[in-house]
């Protein structure tokens with residue numbers, strides 16, 4: 001059976017069809033949240049507050065009006081993100097385009113600078129994997145790559161999950177929407193490292209420096225000890241923050257890079273583990289297909305590649321992401337965007353934009369702006385793998401929701 005996807009176009013005529021105040025909450029109502037929520041059910045809205053230098057993240061009012069709607073139907077809303085991988089700036093001493101979101105303290109500071117606070121949301125803001133990213137649930141999964149995933153631990157506190165995702169491109173996974181918000185956004189700090197790198201740690205103890213104790217001092221679980229030069233790890237104690245790997249300058253602890261295909265496979269496995277843990281029937285998905293940049297919200301913004309599409313909602317994350325892709329691929333490109341720099345579109349009539357956006361070159365591990373117009377179907381692989389693993393269906397019915405602005 002085809003999955004239903006509700007579609008609210010981005011154009012508005014009056015305050016009665018406002019994108020944030022009206023269409024956002026209505027997109028939740030259409031997928032049946034009102035009939036399920038009982039008094040004081042705890043509902044967590046998972047979104048993304050944007051990296052510090054990003055400007056195209058979701059505006060706070062979109063999330064605020066979802067919080068208000070959840071209260072209106074009797075629920076108790078929370079707004080959530082999860083800790084980024086790597087070292088907090090306080091420890092690393094450097095600010096990069098991906099940093100500033102590695103623990104609760106620094107991420108809440110970025111969130112505040114982007115307008116997300118308890119006051120502006122009317123709801124608490126939390127890290128789903130705890131203040132240091134080490135509150136984990138080890139969830140078994142029958143994945144292509146993983147048998148177990150480090151799901152964000154605070155999910156255990158909630159009755160329902162609302163996935164409020166900004167739909168945009170991504171240099172590794174082709175696009176980021178509902179599937180990626182599950183697989184990367186709802187796992188712990190270590191779960192993100194595993195989804196990105198996917199490999200076991202390699203320990204090369206010969207490189208360990210006798211007088212160094214950096215990783216031991218940093219380890220939040222006391223899992224590391226040293227006997228002369230020999231580093232020992234108590235696997236039972238380890239809570240998989242991977243900060244020992246990040247801080248070691250001597251390459252004692254390493255793992256290999258993943259290709260884009262690896263990353264997609266691992267992110268999809270992780271998404272399935274999150275759904276298996278939380279329960280398919282307790283998750284509601286909204287994609288905000290606006291400010292559709294080629295790059296995700298973890299780095300700086302660029303111009304959108306197509307005009308705003310609107311808000312889409314569904315109970316099926318695969319159908320929802322597929323519908324967003326299809327609408328974007330039917331749109332004209334923004335002529336001053338990165339797509340205008342492509343010199344050789346193989347097909348002049350193409351509008352399969354996600355096949356052409358900048359991507360990571362797997363051989364050099366560097367960003368390729370793709371001015372030669374090479375086709376890359378990572379977006380299609382993400383949807384294909386998500387369907388294969390049972391996250392949902394690519395087959396859907398799009399239901400246009402029109403709002404009568406003349407109605408009194």
Ligand code: SF4
Nearest residue numbers: 219238239241242244
């Ligand atoms: S051993 Fe490494 S990954 Fe495990 S808790 Fe300690 S620092 Fe984190």
Ligand code: SF4
Nearest residue numbers: 208209212215248252
């Ligand atoms: S940080 Fe590296 S060199 Fe230092 S103790 Fe840990 S493994 Fe050894």
